[in-house]
Amino acid sequence: MKEVVVIxxxxxxxxxxxxxSFAYLGEKNIVxxxxxxxxxDMHLLLQPxxxxxxxxxxxxxxxxxxxxxxxxxxxxDVCRFxxxxxxxxxxxxxxxxxxxxxxxxxxxxxxxIIMEEQNVGExxxxxxxxxxSMVHARLGxxxxxSGKLVAKVKNEAKRIAEDTNKDFIVVDGSxxxxxxxxxxxxxxxxxxxxxxxxxxxxHDFKRVYQLVNKFNxxxxxxxxxxxxxxxxxxxxxxxxxxxxxxxxxxLPYDETFTEAMTNxxxxxxxxxxxxxxxxxxxxNKVKQIxxxxxxxx
Amino acid sequence: MKIAIAxxxxxxxxxxxxxNLASYLAEKDKVVLIDLDVEEPNSGLFINGEMAYKExxxxxxxxxxxxxxxxxxxxxxxxxxHAVIQLSTQIMIFPELCHSCYACSELxxxxxxxxxxxxxxxxxxxxxxxxxxxxxxxxxxxxKAVPLISQTIEYVDEHFSDDIxxxxxxxxxxxxxxxxxxxxxxxxxxxTEPTPFGxxxxxxxxxxxxKLKKRYGIVINRFGIGNDDVLKYCHEExxxxxxxxxxxxxxxxxYSCGELIYKKIPGVKQQLKDIEDYIMEIKNKGTG
Numbered sequence: 376m377k378e379v380v381v382i383x384x385x386x387x388x389x390x391x392x393x394x395x396s397f398a399y400l401g402e403k404n405i406v407x408x409x410x411x412x413x414x415x416d417m418h419l420l421l422q423p424x425x426x427x428x429x430x431x432x433x434x435x436x437x438x439x440x441x442x443x444x445x446x447x448x449x450x451x452d453v454c455r456f457x458x459x460x461x462x463x464x465x466x467x468x469x470x471x472x473x474x475x476x477x478x479x480x481x482x483x484x485x486x487x488i489i490m491e492e493q494n495v496g497e498x499x500x501x502x503x504x505x506x507x508s509m510v511h512a513r514l515g516x517x518x519x520x521s522g523k524l525v526a527k528v529k530n531e532a533k534r535i536a537e538d539t540n541k542d543f544i545v546v547d548g549s550x551x552x553x554x555x556x557x558x559x560x561x562x563x564x565x566x567x568x569x570x571x572x573x574x575x576x577x578h579d580f581k582r583v584y585q586l587v588n589k590f591n592x593x594x595x596x597x598x599x600x601x602x603x604x605x606x607x608x609x610x611x612x613x614x615x616x617x618x619x620x621x622x623x624x625x626l627p628y629d630e631t632f633t634e635a636m637t638n639x640x641x642x643x644x645x646x647x648x649x650x651x652x653x654x655x656x657x658x659n660k661v662k663q664i665x666x667x668x669x670x671x672x
Numbered sequence: 673m674k675i676a677i678a679x680x681x682x683x684x685x686x687x688x689x690x691x692n693l694a695s696y697l698a699e700k701d702k703v704v705l706i707d708l709d710v711e712e713p714n715s716g717l718f719i720n721g722e723m724a725y726k727e728x729x730x731x732x733x734x735x736x737x738x739x740x741x742x743x744x745x746x747x748x749x750x751x752x753x754h755a756v757i758q759l760s761t762q763i764m765i766f767p768e769l770c771h772s773c774y775a776c777s778e779l780x781x782x783x784x785x786x787x788x789x790x791x792x793x794x795x796x797x798x799x800x801x802x803x804x805x806x807x808x809x810x811x812x813x814x815x816k817a818v819p820l821i822s823q824t825i826e827y828v829d830e831h832f833s834d835d836i837x838x839x840x841x842x843x844x845x846x847x848x849x850x851x852x853x854x855x856x857x858x859x860x861x862x863x864t865e866p867t868p869f870g871x872x873x874x875x876x877x878x879x880x881x882x883k884l885k886k887r888y889g890i891v892i893n894r895f896g897i898g899n900d901d902v903l904k905y906c907h908e909e910x911x912x913x914x915x916x917x918x919x920x921x922x923x924x925x926x927y928s929c930g931e932l933i934y935k936k937i938p939g940v941k942q943q944l945k946d947i948e949d950y951i952m953e954i955k956n957k958g959t960g
Contacts, residue, residue, distance in 0.1 A: 387683010
């Protein structure tokens with residue numbers, strides 16, 4: 376079983392549309408994981424059935440039992456996050472500022488502070504419209520995305536893939552380079568970096584590639600909207616060569632991406648022409664690369 | 673006056689709006705633009721200026737001093753983030769997991785875990801006429817954006833007076849970094865695009881802003897693609913639409929080269945003026 380993770384650094388490069396196309400093409404042979412839990416969109420294209428759902432608890436948050444609190448103030452003294460305030464002569468926790476370190480509860484002489492488990496979202500196991508299993512999630516409003524929900528989604532996808540003998544897990548990662556991305560990268564066999572030829576696309580691509588490099592994962596790249604700025608496209612291609620990143624494909628600037636999305640479809644379903652051909656070839660290439668990597672070992 | 677520019681979905685045009693609006697407003701008055709997307713800061717690619725100040729930013733982490741350690745295990749027990757682990761003969765620290773709460777350090781009976789600074793990123797401050805630009809970038813491999821975001825906001829609070837307009841370019845998404853970037857502002861501009869992804873993520877970020885009790889308005893970017901669902905949603909929810917920036921390949925091309933669009937694309941300047949008028953009305957009325 377191989378784990379392919381699609382990330383982009385910058386948002387809006389077409390990452391989710393491309394991942395969903397891979398999921399569509401891979402059909403029942405793959406398990407899909409949407410690890411962009413704080414703005415999960417892939418379900419809009421793959422229409423999963425939300426067959427099984429479960430609450431996700433992660434971390435703790437301080438809660439003051441007012442009847443026991445004697446207002447010694449130790450909690451306020453030790454809190455580095457200014458999460459405890461005195462309002463109307465009562466000590467109160469501001470949940471959005473509390474980091475859940477529990478230091479306050481440890482120094483309270485009357486044990487008035489209880490650390491409570493936090494529900495940070497929900498995760499689901501579904502069947503998509505093409506029949507693949509999909510694991511996805513929804514982070515609660517204003518909840519902390521520590522990467523734990525991402526890890527949960529990925530591990531469940533892995534378990535399903537192993538139990539049902541699938542060849543691939545295809546993971547849609549989140550933008551940026553922080554905890555959720557680190558969490559989606561861990562354990563990956565191959566990373567597909569989706570970028571675009573814009574100064575910001577290239578800048579973010581290079582930063583996220585440095586992160587991929589730290590993990591020592593083999594990487595390939597899809598250049599989306601490649602004709603938007605041919606000169607920068609060339610610059611990206613040179614960078615790929617220099618860094619030994621596989622240039623999987625280049626896609627043109629094409630509003631079909633949006634049209635397919637508006638129709639609730641993946642690009643390979645909606646488009647019958649060039650994009651479908653390129654994306655099918657791209658997916659075949661990804662499959663082939665991950666297989667050759669296996670033979671090398 | 674503090675204004676955050678945020679969006680649930682990435683790539684909807686936050687940076688385009690932030691940089692163009694900041695430059696447009698700076699034609700008349702002092703403005704500070706702050707790039708809080710510390711994981712992938714992009715605003716600086718569109719703004720020129722002389723560097724006025726540069727500073728390494730640190731977060732505090734414990735460092736183990738072996739000598740007086742009795743391996744009592746308290747540090748490991750009090751760390752809720754598994755950043756301090758006790759092995760048979762030593763204490764291991766995982767700096768990426770540390771939240772700088774000081775519990776292990778201050779609760780250690782023999783004081784062998786002093787807190788020391790660890791570099792997590794860099795802050796830079798540029799100046800170009802009326803426009804001040806502050807950006808912070810997180811070091812690669814550093815997982816937590818929030819401490820750097822909060823230190824950047826502190827820097828801005830200390831160096832600029834309250835009456836100057838400050839535009840904060842927020843990170844994408846709806847989780848902790850976005851909350852940190854928006855929780856102290858007077859108004860939030862949510863940038864979206866009229867597509868199913870745009871609408872879906874807009875709804876989440878609107879719910880987040882409601883929870884934070886923020887005032888907000890919407891700018892629709894790439895107006896003309898997709899469908900009318902975002903318009904309908906804003907209408908039903910009575911959310912003000914401050915501007916509609918048209919879908920235009922030329923805008924995408926200018927953006928790709930790192931150029932500002934408002935001087936070159938007809939109509940964009942008017943959209944920025946509409947946003948300015950809206951902001952000024954709030955500013956003059958007070959923020960209450």
